[in-house]
Amino acid sequence: MDLRTIKEELSSLKDIKSGLEFLSAEYDRMKKELKTSEEHIKSLSAKNSNLHTKVNELSNRLVLLEQHSRETNIEVNGVPESKTENLINVAKQICNTVSIPTDLIETATCTRVRKMNDSNKRPRAIIIKLPSVKTRDEILAAVTQFNKKNASNKLNTGHLGYIESKSPIFVSEHLAPYFKALHARTRQVAREKQYDFVWIRNGRIFVRKNDQSLAKQIKCYDNLNTL
Template identity: 25%
Template sequence: MQRSPIKKTEMTHSASDTDIPNIFSKESEKQSKRISAKRLRMADDDGLGHWSIFKDEIKELIDAMVDKQNTRLDKLEKNILVIKNQNDAITNSNNDIKQSMDYVSEQIKDLQNKISNLEGEKNTMTKQMDMIDVRIDNLERINKKSSIEIRNVPRRPKEGKKELFNMIQKLYSVIDSQDMTDAYQLRDVYRLPSKPDATTSTIVAEFSNTLAKDNFIQKVKKYSKNKNEQLNSKHLGINDPKTFIYISEHLTVKATRLFYLARDVAKTQGFDFCWTSNGRVFLRKKENAPHILVKDEETLVSIKKNSGQPE
């Protein structure tokens, strides 16, 4: 095997056989350095790659977190806006309610003023009505001052004025057969209205003057004291059925109620006397004690509170 001829230049620069190991050694060292550098460069390249990837991942993570936070902030902002709108609506509603309440308060004040005015008018009208009632009672008492009433008188069929007059004359003959003068001074006799099914009712006898009426009442009282038998329907000429009759002044509606209440007070409070005179009601505790004029129901209440003495 032939070798190619060696050029002169190569031969000039070629080493001797003794330098060959050194040459290989240097070449190996250079190659090793190159490999090490390359490895370092590769290692450095791998570290930069991992760092870049790490940075990208961190960036993506941060971006995702930022997006998530932005989304939450957007929702929060929307919720805040909704709440703000609701608060505005509530504020407006409260303002409307306040205006309505103010209006209602004004209306209530107006109503209260009207009620106060009506109460004042009512009190005034009540006082006026009381005055009117007093006047009517006085007129009624004057109109009835010469009349008496006979209560619990049996009703009879086909009864007319003549039969009623005969009843009074019969009664008068019983209480005072010696003096019939007042019996012929009757001006009118009539029955008061009663229920259709009532078997008894009240007869009113009007005398021509108060003197005749007072004489009649006095004779009735005198007869009741001196006779053991109480006046009854047979003394009017009615034998069947026999009922007790009661004779007194013909009182007004107010006086009738006062007389009823006064009799009850007389029983409960120990009054010995309770009577009417000229349409008025009187009480007396004992014989010769001062009499008490019963003006109204308040007088009776006062008597109960003060043990028989009016305020």
């Protein structure tokens, strides 16, 4: 091998070495950038998790505030709608039927509310805003007692003068939309799991398997997985 060939080989090796050094430097740079990106992603993930937690906390607080604003209300479902209806008179008729003095609702306000599902053909619910939680509880207890005593003729439209066709009237606590949907789902799951009792007390949803079992509060949808 002559000197010229040797020089060419050495030059070629130098080029290869330079290329390897460049690739090594690029690898180190990319490795550093990848580490920085991973740390940035972890930081963003932690921030996102914190934001998610805060959003959940705020959502829960909002739901509780919505429920608190309804604490003196009762919701009446099943009363047919009429253009000439007087809702306070409807409320008084219900009170008379279940033996509650009508003077308890003299300062009450009544209104129909929009349906959650517009395709639902049932009449809109009536919301009766009462002067106190005590009055609310007295009316709810009276309705429950009336229905127990009159199992074959529970509160219905006939008691309000609708003679042609009798259909049930339901009186309950006025739930915020979240709890209303949760209550509906709870009733469905309770039927599937053969729970005998589902009830509402002060805006809270409870279930009980049978007379001998303990009551469980349903605070969120995840609680239904434990039934």
